[in-house]
Each structure stands twice: as C-alpha cells, then as structure tokens.
Amino acid sequence: xxxxxxxxxxxxxxxxxxxxxxxxxxxxxxxxxxxxxxxxxxxxxxxxxxxxxxxxxxxxxxxxxxxxxxxxxxxxxxxxxxxxxxxxxxxxxxxxxxxxxxxxxxxxxxx
Amino acid sequence: xxxxxxxxxxxxxxxxxxxxxxxxxxxxxxxxxxxxxxxxxxxxxxxxxxxxxxxxxxxxxxxxxxxxxxxxxxxxxxxxxxxxxxxxxxxxxxxxxxxxxxxxxxxxxxxxxxx
Numbered sequence: 001x002x003x004x005x006x007x008x009x010x011x012x013x014x015x016x017x018x019x020x021x022x023x024x025x026x027x028x029x030x031x032x033x034x035x036x037x038x039x040x041x042x043x044x045x046x047x048x049x050x051x052x053x054x055x056x057x058x059x060x061x062x063x064x065x066x067x068x069x070x071x072x073x074x075x076x077x078x079x080x081x082x083x084x085x086x087x088x089x090x091x092x093x094x095x096x097x098x099x100x101x102x103x104x105x106x107x108x109x110x111x
Numbered sequence: 112x113x114x115x116x117x118x119x120x121x122x123x124x125x126x127x128x129x130x131x132x133x134x135x136x137x138x139x140x141x142x143x144x145x146x147x148x149x150x151x152x153x154x155x156x157x158x159x160x161x162x163x164x165x166x167x168x169x170x171x172x173x174x175x176x177x178x179x180x181x182x183x184x185x186x187x188x189x190x191x192x193x194x195x196x197x198x199x200x201x202x203x204x205x206x207x208x209x210x211x212x213x214x215x216x217x218x219x220x221x222x223x224x225x226x
Contacts, residue, residue, distance in 0.1 A: 034215070043117070043204055044155075044217040089154060097143060097208055099215060101154045 002027045004092055004102035012108040019077040021105045023090035028071050030092040034099070035064050035075050038087045047088075048075070080109045113139050115207050117218025124195055124225055132190045132221045134205030140185035141207030145215070146178075149202040161188045195225040 003026045013019060023033070032051045036044040048057045048064040050073070056065040061078040073090055087106045091099040114137040124130050134144055142163050147155040159169045159180050167180035177199075179191040188207075192199055204220040 036217075041202070041220070041222065043219040044206075046214065046216070049214055096160075098157060098160060099145065099155075099206070100157070101147075104154050106152075 002030075002092065002094060002100045004090060004100055006088075006090060006102040006105050008105060009103065010106040010108075012110065013080060015081055015109050015111055017080050017109075019080050019107070021075040021077070021088055021090075021107070023073040023075070023102050025071045025073075025092050025100075025102075027094075028068050030068065030094060031097075032093050033064075033066055033073050034091050034093070035062075035073075036089045036091065038089060038104075040087075044089065080107075082109050082111055085109050113207075113209065113214075113216040115141075115205065115216045115218045117205055117221055119221060120219060121222040122224070124223070126196055126225055127194055129191055129193045130195055130223060132192075132203055132205070132223075134188045134190070134207070134218050136186045136207045136216070139207070139209065139216075141188075141209075142185060143208040144182060144188040145206045145208070146180060146188075146190050147204045147206070149204060149220075151202075155204060158190075192223065195223070197225045199223065200225045 034049045035047040050066040063076040066073045085108045087104045089104045090102045116135045144161045146158045149155045158173045159167045161167045161182040163182045169175045182188040206215045206217045
C-alpha cells in the first residue's frame with residue numbers, strides 16, 4: 001500500500017528565506033507526483049506536476065524535483081513571502097488514476 | 112484554465128437529515144471524479160472514485176449506503192450524505208481528472224456541520 005509522508009509537518013520562517021519541503025513515498029511505481037497548496041478552509045490549488053519520466057518542474061519561485069527510484073520529491077520555495085503561508089500537500093498517482101496524498105506541511109512565513 | 116465548481120461551500124444540517132453536495136466541471140469533461148474527506152489539520156482521504164455512467168468505487172471503510180455518489184453526466188457528480196450524524200461533520204472536497212493521468216482540478220470544498 002502506497003504511503004506518502006511529508007516533513008516537516010510544520011514550518012515557521014521569516015520572509016525572504018529559501019525553503020525546502022520534503023515528500024517521500026514507499027512505492028516507486030508512480031505515474032506522476034503533484035504538489036498542491038491549500039489555504040485554510042479552501043480547496044486545493046495545483047502548483048506543479050512532475051511526470052514519472054521527469055526530474056523536475058519549475059514555476060516562478062517554485063521548483064519541484066523528483067527522484068522516483070529513491071521515492072522522494074522536494075519542493076523548493078525561493079525568497080519566501082507571507083503570501084506563501086498555507087499547507088503544502090504532495091500527492092502521487094498510481095496506475096488507477098487515484099491521488100494518494102501526503103500528510104502535509106503547514107508553512108507560515110512572517111514579515 | 113480548468114474550473115471545478117463545488118456547492119454548497121458550507122452547510123449546517125440536523126442529525127438524521129440528508130445533504131447533497133454537487134461537483135461540476137465547468138469547462139472540460141471529466142470522466143472520472145474523486146471525493147475526499149478532510150479532518151481538521153489532516154490530509155485528504157479518498158472516499159470514492161466516480162466514473163460517469165457507472166457505479167462509484169468506494170475505498171475500504173467508506174460506507175457506500177451512507178455516502179451516495181452519482182455521476183450522471185461528464186460534468187456533474189454528486190455526493191449525498193444520508194442520515195447525517197455529528198461524526199460526519201467534515202470538509203468534503205471533489206476533484207476531476209483531466210484524463211491520461213495528467214492533472215486534476217479540485218473544487219473549493221464543502222464544510223459540513225451536523226448538529
């Protein structure tokens with residue numbers, strides 16, 4: 001059974017710092033990995049999707065890497081801002097098209 | 112971009128009543144939709160997978176008679192919480208698949224409170 005874990009569970013940093021959020025999964029047979037952002041009481045916003053054949057994806061200040069063989073992904077946030085405060089979720093897709101979510105990292109960036 | 116509309120955004124109901132939540136893909140056809148449940152400060156747990164025109168597939172431990180899912184068209188899936196109880200209070204989120212294992216769009220969620 002696929003299990004997805006994220007560390008740290010919570011993170012509080014001053015703005016301007018570069019951040020690394022980690023995601024690990026137990027079964028490397030994934031189709032893709034996706035990073036989402038969730039604001040309190042809201043739905044999910046897709047940030048980056050990495051296909052299993054890819055190593056990384058970038059969007060603005062966000063960069064996500066994927067090491068499928070070791071079951072790891074990293075989300076790098078450059079020059080963090082208070083508006084980045086949210087919960088970040090990674091999720092992997094198996095061959096049934098289901099998303100299996102990680103435990104989440106609650107990020108707070110203070111001015 | 113792709114949009115999934117979920118309604119209502121919040122609902123309060125009395126114990127024993129039923130509540131229906133709608134999930135619509137507005138600008139694309141979603142052959143597969145998913146329903147999740149999220150408890151406070153926890154991650155999303157998949158409840159069921161809904162395919163247009165067929166019965167939903169429920170995850171282990173999810174009562175299919177309590178959480179009725181209907182996916183009658185390529186743009187609409189509904190989740191009905193029947194005979195709701197306070198322990199059903201939660202945040203429910205739907206998502207729609209774009210197909211080919213490429214991308215999902217999520218609804219904005221529904222906060223259900225059963226009193």
